[in-house]
Structure formats: structure tokens, C-alpha cells
Amino acid sequence: MKKVPYRNQFSKILGLTLIAFLFYTVPATAQDDASGEVAAADAGDAKKGKALFNQNCAACHALNRKMTGPALANVEARLSEEEGLDKEWLYSWIKNSPGMIKSGDPYANKVYAEFNQAAMTAFPTLTNEDIDNILAYTAAPPPSAPAAAAGASDGASGTATQAGGVSNEIILGALVLVFGLLVVMLLLVNKTLQRIAQANGVIVEKEKAEKGLPLWKAFAKNQFLVLVTAILLLLGSAYFAYGWMMQVGVDQGYAPIQPIHYSHKIHAGDNKIECKYCHSSARVSKHSGIPSLNVCMNCHKSIYEYTGNPEGPSQEDLENGYTNEFYTGEIKKLYKAVGWDETNQKYTGESQPVEWVRIHNLPDFAYFNHSQHVSVAGVECQTCHGPVEEMEIMYQYSSLTMGWCIDCHRETNVKVEGNEYYEKIHAELSKKYGVDNLTAAQLGGLECGKCHY
Structure with missing residues (x-):
């Protein structure tokens, strides 16, 4: 094989160029990173500070707005410029604020008087390094990464969509071309066969079908x-x-749009809020009840915006419009409904009713008691309502038909041990049936009068 000198020479030059580029780029980057790490170590780690802030401070403080406590953006620089206080003062204040108030510190008592004479919770377990990290987070500029990331993701998705469109057009064009070629080939084959038949003197006649009766x-x-x-x-x-009539009144899959969007996925799923914290009447009442807005405000007095997943919303959420701004806007609707003044952190008295749309609705002739199932039988909410912790929009998971309820009564074992509600009847029925596991059907769960009274 004949060698090509210029190709070998070109490969050597390209390889040396790449090596030189890596040699000069990587060390410089590593040096910059190292210097950045040293600087971060001296001034505190803002990333660790954010985690500490959310864990210890976010319930009462925000960065850029007044809440139960003052805003903490650039708090170290502001106190140094306006009050002449150094970091040592902040160490003492955060670790033992009641002690500083009692000692007569002027600024400590000023803050104490300004915020309704409520002393800040002391955090003696926080080290100076922890406080440095928190201060680094409060001094960090407002993050612009999410917007840039959103723009980048939008650009990427646009590019992907555009690329997908071009690819589809190419495939469609190729299919049209192939189809056209097949049509042309069939026409050519037909003409060729006719010529061959004519050349051999073969005459093809079409047989006519005899006329008969219409079909x-x-x-x-x-x-x-x-x-x-x-x-x-x-x-x-x-x-x-029959199938159509059997679906009358069966609303399985019904998912109405509510006046204020409430995500069970975020509350029950991501934040692990127990169902019975909001639907507390399910323990003691026939109905589970719609939570009052005061229950929402127990948390949302301090949670005034949705920050979401640190990694950002998923592609599916973006496609459905479930962004951080969307959820924050729904919190504002809650504030308007209860009459909450964010700026002054108090109720205005101007409330508005929220017209929630009912999802689960049994017929009037059917009796169902939540407390009997939840408190006595110990049935989990997901048994009837499905995986609510995964539902962005709540919908009716089960059919809730009579057959569905009867099947559950036949198959579900009643919790016998430690159930005082059925303490005596359990003992008698265990003797009668000779088994430890009793179903709701054996306890009369199939009697018409239990549900239709």
C-alpha cells in the first residue's frame, strides 16, 4: 500500500495541538477552582449555608422580605455599615439571643421591641463555621441560574423539536418517494406484460358475471x-x-379543575404531609371534610413562594405549565381568599369563599362512615382513594360501586388484635367460625341495612 506522507504529518500536528490545548487549559481551570475553593472556605460555603438556612431560619426569615423576623439579605454588611456591628456580634446573637436581650444590648433590644417582643429562638448548636456558611448564603447575589437554565432548556427543547420536525419531514419525503417509485414500477410492469401478451398473440378478455338477484x-x-x-x-x-346504564353515576377518573390548584403530589408526596392532618374529621366523623383555609395558613404564613426541586422542574411539569411561578401564584390566590396581608403579616378581615368542586359523591341512599373505616378498621386512605401522593390533580381513583364495596368486605380481614371496638364480638365470632381472621362480610358487612337504611 502506498503511504501518504501529508496525512501522517497532519495527524501529528493535530495531536500535538490537542495535547498543548489540554496542557494549558486543564491546569488553569484546576488552579481557578482551587483558588475559588480557598476563597469559599474563607468566606463560607453558600451551598451549605442554603441548606442550614432552610433548616433553621426559613420558618421565620426570608432573604428579601419581612416575615416573622427581618429580611436577611446581606445582613452582615448592613449591620456593619448601619450599626457598626461585627461578625462576633452575630455569633453571639444567633447562639443566645435571649441572653443578649437580657444583657441590655441596644440593637438586640431594638429588634426585640420591633418584632412584638418575641425573642428569636437560640441556636447554641450552630458552630461559627455554620454561621459563616449561612451568612455566605445571605450575601450571595440572587441566583440567575434558574432563568438561564430555563432559557437553555427552552432553547434545547426548541432545537430538539426543530430537529425532530426536520427528521420527520425527511422520513415522510422518503416514504413518498418510495411510494411513487412503486407506482411507477407497477405501471411499467403492467405495460411490459401487455406488450408481451400482444407480441405472443394472447388476447385477454374479461369475463362478465351473470346477473343474479341483488344481495x-x-x-x-x-x-x-x-x-x-x-x-x-x-x-x-x-x-x-346495559353497559351504558351501569355507568350512570359512576365517575371513576373524574378530575375537575379547582379554583385554587392544590397538588397532592407536592404536599402528600414530596413533603410527606399525612392525609389526616388536613382531613382531620375523617377520624371522628362520617365525612372526611374539606380542610378550612386556616389549616393551609398554618404552613403558608411562612411559605409564601414555591422554590420546588433544587434540580428544577421536570420536562413533564414544564409541558403542563407547573412551574415555580405557577405554584407561587396559587399561594397568592390562597392569601386573597383568607385576606392575608403579606407585607404587614396580618389578616385584613376581607376574606372570600373558595368554591371547591366536589370529586367523590356517593348516592344519598348509600351510607358510608369514614371514622368506622379509618379509626376502627384502620383502612388506609390509599385503599379507596388510590396513590394520592402521586396525583398532581386529584381524581376519583376507584369506581365506588356497590359491587366494589362488597368485594372489599368479602376479601378484607378485620383487625382483631387490640381492637376495642369489637372486643366482645371478636371473641364470640372467633369461637363460632373457628378462625382468627374474620372478614367484614362475616361481621354483617353484606347486610343491606348496613349501607341502605
Whole structure:
């Protein structure tokens, strides 16, 4: 094989260039990172500080707005410029604020008087390094990364969409071209065969079918076929009519849009809030109840915006419009409904009713008691309502038909041990049936009067 000198020379030059580029770029980057780490170590780690801030401070403080306590953005620089206080003062204040108030410190007492004479919680377990990290976080500039990331993701998705569109057009064009070629080939084959037939003197004649009775007349004369067809049509009509009537009042999958968007996925899923914290009446009442807005405000007095997942919203959430701004806007709707003044942190008294749309609605002739199932039987909410911790929009998971309830009564074992509600009857029924596991059906769960009174 003949060698090509210029190709080998070109490869050597390219390789040396890449090595030189890596040699000068990587050390410089590493040096910059190292210097950045040293600087971060001296001034505190803002990333660690954010975690400490959310864990210890976020319940009462925000960076850029007044809440239960003052805003903490650039707090170290502000106190140094306006009050002449150094970091040592902050160490003492955060670790033992009540002690500084009692000692007569002027600024400590000023803050104490300004915020309704409520002393800040002391954090003696925080080290000076922890406080440095928190201060580094409060001094950090407002993050612009999410917007840039969103823009980048939008650009990336746009590019991907555009690329996908071009690819689809190419595939469609290729299919059209192939189809056109097939049509042309068939026409050519047809003409070729006709020429061959003519050259050999073969004449192809199309046979004409003999005229007979029309199909519908032949069908009408066959009485047996007419009878069978009529029976099949009647049976099919009855089947579909029965199926349609059996769906009357069955709203499985019903997911209405609520006036204020509430995500069970965020509350029950991400934040692990127990169902019965909001639906507390399910323990003691027939109905589970709609939580009052005061229950929402127990948390949302301090949670005034949704920061979401640190990694950002998923692609599915972005497609559905579930962004951090969207959830924050829903919190503002809550504030408007209860009449909450964010600036002054107090109620205005101007509330508005929220017209929630009911999802689960049993017929009036059916009796169902939540407390009997939740408190006595110990049935989990997910048994009837499905995986609510995964639902962005709440919907009716089960059919809630009589057959569905009866099947549950037949298959579900009643918790016998430690159940005082059935303490005596459990003992008698265990002797009667000779088994330890008793179903709701054996306890009368199939009697008509239990549900239809």
C-alpha cells in the first residue's frame, strides 16, 4: 500500500495541538477552582449555608422580605455599615439571643421591641463555621441560574423539536418517494406484460358475471338468516344498553379543575404531609371534610413562594405549565381568599369563599362512615382513594360501586388484635367460625341495612 506522507504529518500536528490545548487549559481551570475553593472556605460555603438556612431560619426569615423576623439579605454588611456591628456580634446573637436581650444590648433590644417582643429562638448548636456558611448564603447575589437554565432548556427543547420536525419531514419525503417509485414500477410492469401478451398473440378478455338477484333480496328470502341476524342485533343492543346504564353515576377518573390548584403530589408526596392532618374529621366523623383555609395558613404564613426541586422542574411539569411561578401564584390566590396581608403579616378581615368542586359523591341512599373505616378498621386512605401522593390533580381513583364495596368486605380481614371496638364480638365470632381472621362480610358487612337504611 502506498503511504501518504501529508496525512501522517497532519495527524501529528493535530495531536500535538490537542495535547498543548489540554496542557494549558486543564491546569488553569484546576488552579481557578482551587483558588475559588480557598476563597469559599474563607468566606463560607453558600451551598451549605442554603441548606442550614432552610433548616433553621426559613420558618421565620426570608432573604428579601419581612416575615416573622427581618429580611436577611446581606445582613452582615448592613449591620456593619448601619450599626457598626461585627461578625462576633452575630455569633453571639444567633447562639443566645435571649441572653443578649437580657444583657441590655441596644440593637438586640431594638429588634426585640420591633418584632412584638418575641425573642428569636437560640441556636447554641450552630458552630461559627455554620454561621459563616449561612451568612455566605445571605450575601450571595440572587441566583440567575434558574432563568438561564430555563432559557437553555427552552432553547434545547426548541432545537430538539426543530430537529425532530426536520427528521420527520425527511422520513415522510422518503416514504413518498418510495411510494411513487412503486407506482411507477407497477405501471411499467403492467405495460411490459401487455406488450408481451400482444407480441405472443394472447388476447385477454374479461369475463362478465351473470346477473343474479341483488344481495339484499337474497338475504330477505333466507328466513333463517334473517332470524339469526335479528337475534344477534337484539342481544348486542341489550348488551350495550346495559353497559351504558351501569355507568350512570359512576365517575371513576373524574378530575375537575379547582379554583385554587392544590397538588397532592407536592404536599402528600414530596413533603410527606399525612392525609389526616388536613382531613382531620375523617377520624371522628362520617365525612372526611374539606380542610378550612386556616389549616393551609398554618404552613403558608411562612411559605409564601414555591422554590420546588433544587434540580428544577421536570420536562413533564414544564409541558403542563407547573412551574415555580405557577405554584407561587396559587399561594397568592390562597392569601386573597383568607385576606392575608403579606407585607404587614396580618389578616385584613376581607376574606372570600373558595368554591371547591366536589370529586367523590356517593348516592344519598348509600351510607358510608369514614371514622368506622379509618379509626376502627384502620383502612388506609390509599385503599379507596388510590396513590394520592402521586396525583398532581386529584381524581376519583376507584369506581365506588356497590359491587366494589362488597368485594372489599368479602376479601378484607378485620383487625382483631387490640381492637376495642369489637372486643366482645371478636371473641364470640372467633369461637363460632373457628378462625382468627374474620372478614367484614362475616361481621354483617353484606347486610343491606348496613349501607341502605
